[in-house]
Amino acid sequence: MTLFFDTIFLSLSVTFISVFFGVILGILFEKTTLPFKNTFLLIFSLSLFLPPYIIALGFSELFGEWLFSFGGVVLVESVIYLPIPMLSTFLLLKNINKSLEDSARVYCSWVCILRKITIPLISPYLFLISSIVFLLSLGNYSVVNFLRYKTFVMQSFVEFSAFYEYKSAYILSILIALIVATLLFFEKYYTKKNYATIFEHRGFKNNNLIDLKNYNYIVLSFVVFLATAFVILPIFTLVINSVSISNYIKAFELVSDSIFRSVIYACIGAFFITFFGFILAYFIKRKNLYILDFFSVLFFAIPSTVIGIVFIMLFNHEWSSFIYASPIIIILAYILKYSAISSRLIMSNLAQLPVSFDDSARVLGASKIYTILHITIPLLKKSFIFSYFLAFVFLIRDTDITMLLYSAGNDTFAVKLFTLMANSPQEIISALCVMMILIVLSPLLAWFILRKIF
Amino acid sequence: MKNITKKYDNIKVLDNFSLHVEQGKRVVLFGASGSGKSTLLRVIAGLETVDDGVVYIDDRLVSEKNNIIIEADKRGIGFVFQDLALWPHLNVEQNIEFGLKIKKLAKNERKQKVKEILKKVNLSGFESREISQLSGGQKQRVALARTLVVNPKIILMDEPLSSLDNELNLQLRQEILSLQEEFKFTLVYVTHNKEEAEFLADVILYM
Numbered sequence: 123m124t125l126f127f128d129t130i131f132l133s134l135s136v137t138f139i140s141v142f143f144g145v146i147l148g149i150l151f152e153k154t155t156l157p158f159k160n161t162f163l164l165i166f167s168l169s170l171f172l173p174p175y176i177i178a179l180g181f182s183e184l185f186g187e188w189l190f191s192f193g194g195v196v197l198v199e200s201v202i203y204l205p206i207p208m209l210s211t212f213l214l215l216k217n218i219n220k221s222l223e224d225s226a227r228v229y230c231s232w233v234c235i236l237r238k239i240t241i242p243l244i245s246p247y248l249f250l251i252s253s254i255v256f257l258l259s260l261g262n263y264s265v266v267n268f269l270r271y272k273t274f275v276m277q278s279f280v281e282f283s284a285f286y287e288y289k290s291a292y293i294l295s296i297l298i299a300l301i302v303a304t305l306l307f308f309e310k311y312y313t314k315k316n317y318a319t320i321f322e323h324r325g326f327k328n329n330n331l332i333d334l335k336n337y338n339y340i341v342l343s344f345v346v347f348l349a350t351a352f353v354i355l356p357i358f359t360l361v362i363n364s365v366s367i368s369n370y371i372k373a374f375e376l377v378s379d380s381i382f383r384s385v386i387y388a389c390i391g392a393f394f395i396t397f398f399g400f401i402l403a404y405f406i407k408r409k410n411l412y413i414l415d416f417f418s419v420l421f422f423a424i425p426s427t428v429i430g431i432v433f434i435m436l437f438n439h440e441w442s443s444f445i446y447a448s449p450i451i452i453i454l455a456y457i458l459k460y461s462a463i464s465s466r467l468i469m470s471n472l473a474q475l476p477v478s479f480d481d482s483a484r485v486l487g488a489s490k491i492y493t494i495l496h497i498t499i500p501l502l503k504k505s506f507i508f509s510y511f512l513a514f515v516f517l518i519r520d521t522d523i524t525m526l527l528y529s530a531g532n533d534t535f536a537v538k539l540f541t542l543m544a545n546s547p548q549e550i551i552s553a554l555c556v557m558m559i560l561i562v563l564s565p566l567l568a569w570f571i572l573r574k575i576f
Numbered sequence: 577m578k579n580i581t582k583k584y585d586n587i588k589v590l591d592n593f594s595l596h597v598e599q600g601k602r603v604v605l606f607g608a609s610g611s612g613k614s615t616l617l618r619v620i621a622g623l624e625t626v627d628d629g630v631v632y633i634d635d636r637l638v639s640e641k642n643n644i645i646i647e648a649d650k651r652g653i654g655f656v657f658q659d660l661a662l663w664p665h666l667n668v669e670q671n672i673e674f675g676l677k678i679k680k681l682a683k684n685e686r687k688q689k690v691k692e693i694l695k696k697v698n699l700s701g702f703e704s705r706e707i708s709q710l711s712g713g714q715k716q717r718v719a720l721a722r723t724l725v726v727n728p729k730i731i732l733m734d735e736p737l738s739s740l741d742n743e744l745n746l747q748l749r750q751e752i753l754s755l756q757e758e759f760k761f762t763l764v765y766v767t768h769n770k771e772e773a774e775f776l777a778d779v780i781l782y783m
Contacts, residue, residue: 488649501663
């Protein structure tokens with residue numbers, strides 16, 4: 123029981139710190155005249171797309187033994203999850219109905235507007251985002267495993283693997299299911315009701331920024347300090363450690379098979395995740411089947427260890443050995459875990475397509491399937507491509523699910539790197555980490571180029 | 577349609593409503609927002625079920641209580657939506673020939689029909705234009721052409737001119753009238769503009 127409450131306290135601390143800094147950075151990057159803000163936005167977003175243990179490894183080079191403590195875990199997880207509240211605040215502020223702020227500008231200063239109008243308006247959405255950070259931190263496995271810090275998730279995994287006991291995993295799942303249900307209820311009946319008033323633009327669209335004036339350089343120094351401490355320094359340490367071609371050659375020889383498998387699994391998984399994501403989004407948005415949203419978000423929020431345990435119990439039988447002993451089990455678990463990312467992304471774009479687009483095709487004689495194939499899907503082309511790349515990145519970096527489910531000869535790059543960390547030279551590990559960073563960044567770069575074509 | 581009742585979240589937007597429209601007539605549904613005009617059009621088109629009552633088209637039962645007997649794609653009805661619903665990923669020609677493709681017309685025939693209908697709506701030469709390149713009035717004409725090209729017996733229009741300025745509104749309502757007289761389709765037209773209603777209607781129904 124103590125361990126359970128310790129884990130809750132850990133996740134609450136991570137949530138508080140990442141949301142606190144994330145919201146401040148989101149405000150600075152969207153609403154102020156801060157120089158280089160787009161560059162900083164990209165730098166801070168980086169940690170979201172890297173396998174969490176890479177950030178942990180970078181920090182361990184800097185902080186040594188201290189990192190293997192409560193404070194160390196809080197630091198690493200806060201940096202990993204900081205992009206979620208930061209990007210969310212950035213997007214919320216970008217889309218807020220500017221006239222709501224303008225009407226207050228005749229009465230008070232920007233600080234007062236932010237405090238009394240803007241932040242209160244977006245606070246219910248920030249609450250939802252904070253809850254997501256809390257759930258992700260609660261279910262994190264690879265960071266606490268790497269930092270040898272005992273949490274409830276770790277215990278559920280150990281109990282299962284050592285004694286085939288799944289009571290802890292069961293308790294954790296029930297708790298998370300309850301939180302997810304409450305959040306979705308809150309989202310559906312509170313935030314969606316007010317969404318149109320707060321975020322739909324009517325009339326004049328301005329883009330007034332808060333002029334930081336004399337504070338520009340002080341704020342810039344603060345942001346540079348945070349970016350250096352949270353992201354640049356840990357990654358830079360890895361790059362410095364690995365700086366030799368021979369290290370990269372040795373590293374590549376060690377993991378070339380795993381890289382190939384990772385890319386194949388991620389390509390296949392991302393395809394199915396986008397496919398099922400669209401089906402889910404279509405049924406949720408167009409057929410009001412909100413129960414599907416509940417289950418997809420629930421599977422995303424449930425710790426990977428729990429999903430892994432369920433899959434092992436489901437498929438560790440003679441009849442299903444072709445699944446259990448092959449990469450199929452990994453792909454299936456990926457689909458279950460990550461479909462919510464794709465469905466939520468496609469859903470937000472589907473919501474912007476007027477239903478009359480479908481209806482006009484229907485009255486012209488098109489069947490439902492024909493309408494989906496010739497109207498809905500082509501109009502969502504951009505979201506499909508983005509969803510594919512995003513899913514690809516999440517699968518390439520996935521460690522938790524793959525580590526539990528891979529069979530001999532089927533490991534991925536992320537898992538291989540994680541296992542090599544225990545007994546390989548530091549410079550090789552650093553080289554592997556840099557390779558991982560490049561692999562993760564390449565699809566994002568591809569998306570950046572392709573989005574202009576589509 | 578007889579005794580139609582339609583509820584949204586337990587609020588009745590149509591309550592025991594009956595309507596008979598003769599073939600080739602122009603009926604205008606006139607009324608304030610929320611009076612159920614658009615819902616009525618969607619019920620006729622087969623895009624909504626009814627909570628009670630029946631709908632007939634050409635003496636065929638097409639909808640009954642909680643059941644769409646003939647789906648929207650099989651009713652042979654044209655619909656011009658308030659937002660026009662022109663698909664932005666298709667150009668003018670592709671938007672107009674959509675219904676003809678469903679009918680499996682040969683490519684040459686499709687091209688010919690698109691050309692003819694564009695001439696009728698004064699948009700000759702606009703085939704390859706993107707929807708985003710059109711003005712409000714041109715979009716309106718494309719929506720009209722897309723509906724007319726499949727030669728429906730009934731056309732439903734849901735406030736199609738509401739976003740246009742007075743001058744263009746007047747010009748286009750004249751064109752709609754001419755086209756209706758030429759093609760002889762039955763028109764059910766929704767508006768909250770009294771002048772528009774009086775201009776177009778054989779029969780005005782106040783809702």
